[in-house]
Amino acid sequence: MTLDFAGDERLQTAFADAWSRKADFEEGAAYMRGRFVPLSEATIPITDWAYRRSDVVYDVASVWEGSFFRLDDHIARFRRSMTRWRLDPPESDAQIHDIALAVVALSGLKAAYVGMDCLRGKAPRGVPSHPANAQNYLAVFARGFAWIMPPDLQERGARMMIAKTRRIAPEAVDPTAKNFHWGDMTQALFEAEDQGLDGAILLDGDGYVTEGPGYNVFAVLAGTVVTPDRGALEGMTRQSVLELCAMLNIPIEVRPISVQELEHCDEIFMTTTAGGVMPASELDGRALASTIGRQLRHRYWAEREAGWLGTPVDYEMSCDGGID
Ligand SMILES: Cc1ncc(COP(=O)(O)O)c(C=O)c1O
Incomplete structure (x- = not known):
């Protein structure tokens, strides 16, 4: 099986490139702005409204014994949260689905916490500084399963x-x-x-x-x-x-x-x-x-x-x- 990312060749290439460096992702893997990076390299700018105004929605799915639970339900809820917050990243639900599988496969984790965030970003220079003008983006990451209560x-x-x-x-x-x-x-x-x-x-x-x-x-x-x-x-x-x-x-x-x-x-x-x-x-x-x-x-x-x-x-x- 290969991940198709809904036919997006840019994402297919980014994933194939990351897969060739799979050893780098053992501590966790992240996807951000079209790239797959080791978890420690997934950072956001300090000026991002996601950080400065908590202008971000998220979801958390889990993998147990190598299997996601209710993955499509999580993505559907994530999309509802994004719509409610008027956030709209470039990726479709089908792409988010494959990106979630990709970060877990890259990490090799059989028990994982999989975070999906949609961040507001910032309005680019030269346009009014209003959230409607910001370029929203997606971050998806996998790290070891975390227990709120062990x-x-x-x-x-x-x-x-x-x-x-x-x-x-x-x-x-x-x-x-x-x-x-x-x-x-x-x-x-x-x-x-x-x-x-x-x-x-x-x-x-x-x-x-x-x-x-x-x-x-x-x-x-x-x-x-x-x-x-x-x-x-x-x-x-x-x-x-x-x-x-x-x-x-x-x-x-x-x-x-x-x-x-x-x-x-x-x-x-x-x-x-x-x-x-x-x-x-x-x-x-x-x-x-x-x-x-x-x-x-x-x-x-x-x-x-x-x-x-x-x-x-x-x-x-x-x-x-x-x-x-
Ligand atoms: C505030 C809040 N309520 C409830 C839940 C439980 O939701 P779920 O079962 O989808 O993890 C969470 C999960 O993070 C939460 O943050």
Whole structure:
């Protein structure tokens, strides 16, 4: 198999060139502005609005045992985030698909964190300095799989708290477009750190559960799995858990969760690409059960390892794209 990049010869040649220097990519591989480079060489200008104004959207997919999970779903969500933010890079979804496979194949990583960012760039000299005039561009990279909460912590169960910091209002920054406006979530991470805890859950301005720094939140109330219907990213792992619950005949509800319900629920678990299903063992010092959380955690990894919604990476591809 060769990667076709939707027939783009420039990309085929760039990839073939990188493939001939494959040893350079062992620490990770990145794609930026038409080139494949070792991860350490993927840098952005300090004047880029992506950096100066957090004017960037992103997505994170993962590779486990050499196979992507829900790759096309991630790319579709990435495109929705870009559209919501009025970002439009030159690459098509089909090209992003092949670029994601290419960076993983180049790195050789069988377990990888694959980031996809669309950056605003800057308006070129001589035109009004407005984001509408910026040249948007794509960055895609693969590095070793990263755990938000490592497996031993997940086994023990995360000690969680309800953060005092409230989540940014969804009317101000739409949380369904995956973005880097992380000021609220970073403060929540410090609140948890100050108390020696593992993670935090943020409420919205009306006291309803939203999400946490890098994860969606679920509560179990009298045997029903409940997750918020608004104020949070529509996580791919969240979606997978809803599908696993349907497979396992576990009742689910997608609806607002009040702080009082969270304070009295039986179980809490969190979900993310960088960790899967992560059961909590306590909330603000109150012990929690983790029967359904553990069942979903095990089933999630078992299904992934069986190839559920997977796109295998070809690590040995023949690569002749335009180069002898
Ligand atoms: C704020 C936030 N919520 C939820 C999630 C979980 O989404 P997914 O399951 O697609 O990784 C993430 C992932 O990074 C996130 O940053």
